[in-house]
Amino acid sequence: MSKSSQMAEGLDDPDAAAFWRAAAxxxxxxxxxxxxxxKWFPLRGVCSACGSDCAERxxxxxxxxxxxSRVHRSGETGFAQQVPxxxxxxxxxxxxxxxxxxxxxAAVEIGRRCHVTFRASPATGKPAPLFILxxx
Amino acid sequence: MVISSGFCVxxxxxxxxxxxxxxxxxxxxxxxxxxxxxxxxxGVAMALLTSPACRAISRWRWLWDREISMSGSxxxxxxxxxxxxxxxxxxxRVEGKSGVRLAIDAARAAMEDxxxxxxxxxxxxxxPVFVKSWPRQANVFAEFLGVKPRWAMTYQNSGASACSMxxxxxxxxxxxxxxxxxxxxxxxxxxxxxxxxxxxxxARQRDPDVEVxxxxxxxxxxxxxxxxHMHEYGTTPEQMAAVAVTMRDHARRTGRAHHAGPLNVADVxxxxxxxxxxxxxxxxxxxxxxxxVIVTSLERARHLKKSPVPILGVGEAYxxxxxxxxxxxxxxxxxxxxxxxxGMAGVGPADMQVAGIYDCFTGVVLIELEDFGFxxxxxxxxxxxxxxxxxxxxxxxxxxxGLLSYCHPGYPGGIFHVIEVAxxxxxxxxxxxxxxxxxxxxxxxxxFATNSTVILGTENAL
Ligand SMILES: [Zn+2]
Numbered sequence: 001m002s003k004s005s006q007m008a009e010g011l012d013d014p015d016a017a018a019f020w021r022a023a024a025x026x027x028x029x030x031x032x033x034x035x036x037x038x039k040w041f042p043l044r045g046v047c048s049a050c051g052s053d054c055a056e057r058x059x060x061x062x063x064x065x066x067x068x069s070r071v072h073r074s075g076e077t078g079f080a081q082q083v084p085x086x087x088x089x090x091x092x093x094x095x096x097x098x099x100x101x102x103x104x105x106a107a108v109e110i111g112r113r114c115h116v117t118f119r120a121s122p123a124t125g126k127p128a129p130l131f132i133l134x135x136x
Numbered sequence: 137m138v139i140s141s142g143f144c145v146x147x148x149x150x151x152x153x154x155x156x157x158x159x160x161x162x163x164x165x166x167x168x169x170x171x172x173x174x175x176x177x178x179g180v181a182m183a184l185l186t187s188p189a190c191r192a193i194s195r196w197r198w199l200w201d202r203e204i205s206m207s208g209s210x211x212x213x214x215x216x217x218x219x220x221x222x223x224x225x226x227x228x229r230v231e232g233k234s235g236v237r238l239a240i241d242a243a244r245a246a247m248e249d250x251x252x253x254x255x256x257x258x259x260x261x262x263x264p265v266f267v268k269s270w271p272r273q274a275n276v277f278a279e280f281l282g283v284k285p286r287w288a289m290t291y292q293n294s295g296a297s298a299c300s301m302x303x304x305x306x307x308x309x310x311x312x313x314x315x316x317x318x319x320x321x322x323x324x325x326x327x328x329x330x331x332x333x334x335x336x337x338x339a340r341q342r343d344p345d346v347e348v349x350x351x352x353x354x355x356x357x358x359x360x361x362x363x364x365h366m367h368e369y370g371t372t373p374e375q376m377a378a379v380a381v382t383m384r385d386h387a388r389r390t391g392r393a394h395h396a397g398p399l400n401v402a403d404v405x406x407x408x409x410x411x412x413x414x415x416x417x418x419x420x421x422x423x424x425x426x427x428x429v430i431v432t433s434l435e436r437a438r439h440l441k442k443s444p445v446p447i448l449g450v451g452e453a454y455x456x457x458x459x460x461x462x463x464x465x466x467x468x469x470x471x472x473x474x475x476x477x478x479g480m481a482g483v484g485p486a487d488m489q490v491a492g493i494y495d496c497f498t499g500v501v502l503i504e505l506e507d508f509g510f511x512x513x514x515x516x517x518x519x520x521x522x523x524x525x526x527x528x529x530x531x532x533x534x535x536x537x538g539l540l541s542y543c544h545p546g547y548p549g550g551i552f553h554v555i556e557v558a559x560x561x562x563x564x565x566x567x568x569x570x571x572x573x574x575x576x577x578x579x580x581x582x583x584f585a586t587n588s589t590v591i592l593g594t595e596n597a598l
Pocket of ligand 1: 033034035036037038047048049050051052
């Protein structure tokens with residue numbers, strides 16, 4: 001396993017480790033400032049707007065596709081068996097954006113509603129968010 | 137807003153104030169219009185009008201000596217330093233040369249170009265070698281080349297390194313840290329890693345928790361921005377392909393580009409899809425090559441071999457690291473970086489006569505043309521499709537062929553844009569020469585994450 005994929009397990013970063021622990025339990029979490037209520041992703045202990053402490057919040061996991069790309073050549077990223085796959089950005093109803101894979105790959109469009117599930121990331125082997133399009 | 141009675145009606149009428157550039161302190165007393173020098177009642181600068189619509193911008197000159205030095209602010213960087221030499225190694229597929237060796241070849245070419253010897257170099261800026269990373273890269277390079285600088289730095293600003301290094305070199309010369317700064321870059325990505333190796337390594341270097349788990353290859357990151365541009369403005373794959381075709385036309389004129397075969401829009405669209413909407417020919421090359429630039433004071437450059445290319449403005453901007461945290465996906469930090477450089481140079485996009493734009497993917501150029509003020513938002517697609525960035529277009533872009541066709545060895549890629557614009561300003565761009573006294577160069581790294589701009593000119597533009 002490469003150095004970067006070990007890092008992806010969150011071994012060296014307590015905030016990242018908290019995210020992956022939640023993901024293993026099927027929960028998508030983000031940070032919210034306890035003072036100014038700004039929302040942040042990925043998790044962080046200190047608000048990037050005002051410097052106050054942040055608290056962990058659980059997302060509804062619902063949102064819409066903000067943008068996407070269907071990838072046909074993956075390099076040796078662990079996704080060689082997945083092509084074509086879609087990596088995209090989802091605007092969560094909770095008020096933050098996240099990058100993730102989106103399925104089914106042939107139906108992805110900007111604006112489509114979607115919801116989170118979790119599956120083992122082909123890159124890291126650990127449970128990671130996967131967004132599934134809602135029924136059209 | 138400009139809070140002063142000391143500014144001419146022209147400047148005020150074209151209003152839309154933005155923040156004061158860092159090199160003018162709020163509260164600086166001004167007695168003339170910053171744009172056109174028209175005399176007025178003495179007033180206090182609170183902010184600077186930088187609307188590109190103001191036709192007076194290109195004509196104003198800062199009243200530095202009288203105004204700024206009196207106020208105690210730093211003296212201006214504008215025109216303090218100049219590019220005195222440029223050079224390249226062999227480029228394309230270059231067998232048997234390490235990244236350091238390619239940088240050395242380029243550095244020696246640049247010294248020859250300037251008429252300088254090893255002993256003249258007392259400042260050094262070097263990018264890391266991607267294929268084989270060394271700790272203390274600048275020092276490793278110094279030993280191999282045989283220089284003993286009194287100021288040196290390994291510069292890692294990813295794709296934005298080139299313009300960042302030019303600006304930093306100008307500041308180093310201006311402040312006295314060094315008299316002659318050699319900027320040297322080289323990498324052997326093609327023979328050392330190969331295309332798949334480079335794609336893989338770059339993907340591994342994305343955010344380990346936010347991007348790597350989802351297979352974000354770099355082309356897909358830029359493709360997401362292009363997708364948003366298509367969605368918001370109706371931009372088409374054909375318009376993006378026109379960028380690749382224009383770059384190839386320019387590359388063919390140089391006689392030494394990495395890729396120089398004929399290319400048309402249908403070829404681009406027929407090439408394999410990599411990361412939708414980018415086909416293979418929407419993606420830049422993976423090359424071997426090195427480029428070097430020598431920066432010294434304008435005064436010293438005047439006594440060297442070639443005509444000086446004064447550095448008139450520099451700017452940088454940083455807005456996000458993870459793409460999901462970019463404020464927008466259709467306009468980026470390059471807009472701010474360009475505005476800062478225009479502001480220092482006292483010019484606007486309408487004054488630019490040639491440009492070097494970081495063309496890692498075709499769709500990236502469209503977004504950048506808008507951010508740098510060469511087109512209105514949403515108009516870049518039709519602009520490039522109608523020849524706007526060709527040698528004979530409104531703003532000739534990357535007349536060497538850019539990262540898409542000339543050479544893209546990774547971190548050194550942006551230096552070729554700097555070199556080409558310098559050659560244009562010296563009148564040395566045979567077969568593709570543009571009539572110009574003012575040139576624009578932008579470098580960009582990450583996925584629109586690090587942004588740097590320089591404005592270059594001739595002596596006529598001072
Ligand atoms: Zn806060």
